[in-house]
Amino acid sequence: MDLMGLFTGVTQGISAYKTAVETLDEAKVAAATNELQVQLTHLGAEVIAMQKESLQAAERERATLRAKNELEDRVRELETRISERARYELVDAFMGAFVYRLKEASADGEPMHYVCQTCLDNKAVKSVIQRHAAAGSDAYCPTCKTTFHLNWFRQK
Numbered sequence: 001m002d003l004m005g006l007f008t009g010v011t012q013g014i015s016a017y018k019t020a021v022e023t024l025d026e027a028k029v030a031a032a033t034n035e036l037q038v039q040l041t042h043l044g045a046e047v048i049a050m051q052k053e054s055l056q057a058a059e060r061e062r063a064t065l066r067a068k069n070e071l072e073d074r075v076r077e078l079e080t081r082i083s084e085r086a087r088y089e090l091v092d093a094f095m096g097a098f099v100y101r102l103k104e105a106s107a108d109g110e111p112m113h114y115v116c117q118t119c120l121d122n123k124a125v126k127s128v129i130q131r132h133a134a135a136g137s138d139a140y141c142p143t144c145k146t147t148f149h150l151n152w153f154r155q156k
């Protein structure tokens with residue numbers, strides 16, 4: 001039953017109760033009291049249901065807001081990643097050893113360096129390739145431990 005119907009029922013119950021009291025007939029007063037209690041019980045149940053719906057709607061709204069904030073954070077993170085990635089270009093540093101090299105135009109005061117293509121593309125980790133003198137290699141990625149034979153002394 002809708003709320004207006006319940007209010008009408010209670011109003012009618014009160015009216016019937018007043019009429020019964022005026023008759024001084026105990027049976028009529030008891031019947032009117034009983035009917036009024038039934039109407040008030042229905043009204044109370046309806047109010048509780050409305051409160052529950054209101055709480056559920058508020059919870060849905062909070063969940064939606066949380067999801068929206070998480071998506072905004074994710075978009076910002078991806079935008080940062082894209083703009084950072086755009087500072088580099090894929091180069092064949094030495095006979096098929098592909099790495100990302102900082103573009104000179106994007107250096108912004110940073111020294112020229114290489115970053116690991118696998119780490120940047122697959123893990124979103126900017127791992128600067130470091131010198132690593134060992135047999136068969138002269139550089140390595142400190143994150144994924146891939147070794148490279150970049151021979152960067154011959155690059156220039």
Ligand SMILES: [Zn+2]
Pocket residue numbers: 116117118119127141142143144145146
């Ligand atoms: Zn790596």
